[in-house]
Each structure stands twice: as structure tokens, then as C-alpha cells.
Amino acid sequence: MEPEREELTWTCHPARHRWIVAVLVALLVLGLCAGVLASFRDPFLAGLSLVILAASLAPFYLPTRYRMSEDGIEIESIFGARKKAWDLYRRFTVDRHGILLSPFDRPSRLDRFHGLNIRFDAPDRERVIGYVERKIAENVRET
Helix, strand or coil: CCCCCCCEEEEECCHHHHHHHHHHHHHHHHHHHHHHHHCCHHHHHHHHHHHHHHHHHHHHCEEEEEECCCCCEEECCCCCCEEEEEHHHHHEEECCCEEEEEEECEEEEEECHHCCEEEHHHHHCCCCCHHHHHHHHHHHHHH
């Protein structure tokens, strides 16, 4: 009989919890696009600036789904899905918005480029941190 496999799943939607910031940023983006339109008198450039700004802000405005299992971490967003194995990561850092998983044993300037940023909402915080602590400890013990 196979042991029960623990799995965590959650959805993170930052704009829903910080709606005032979401409204202010949306107004700022629209103001910037209006400024581009007024400056260059080119609707194409204004539309292009809107698309670029909207794409860069999509992780804040649109939900991201996370799934942690024995096999690894799966992240689904509007930009697609990706799956990462636990054995890629040696260390983690917790901040108020989430966890940064790092492939390096010691803190490095490259953490943000080679690591994986996992966001969570307040109710999921302790469960996610505990799960990551166990998986990273197992991973470090195996090497």
C-alpha cells in the first residue's frame, strides 16, 4: 500500500486583496497611455504601450494557481504552465508576499534570476512555508 501523498494547491490573486492599489495602478496605466497618445498622436503607440504595461502587470491582476506535491511545484498563469522539480532548489527565503526558492547554497545576487518566486495569500502562509521547509530539508539531506 502506497503512503498518502500530501499535496497543497492554492490560487493567489494579489489585486483582489489590494484593490485600492489595483485601481490606482490601472488609472496610472491609462494616464500613461493617454500621455503617449497626446504626445505622439499615434493610436498604435498608445495601444502598444497599453499592451506592454498590461502584460507586465498581469501577475498582479490575474490569478495564479500553484500546486505543490512530492513531484515538484506547478505554476499556472495566463502565460502558461510550468513545473519544477524539488531537487533544483537548495535554499529558500520568506518575505511578506511569498517564498523565493534558490538553487544556490548561500545567498547570491543571482537568486532572483535563477530562483522561483512563489506567492501566497495570508491564509496559506504557514502551510506553504511548512511544506517548503520539509521538502528543502529532504533535498539537502539527500545530497
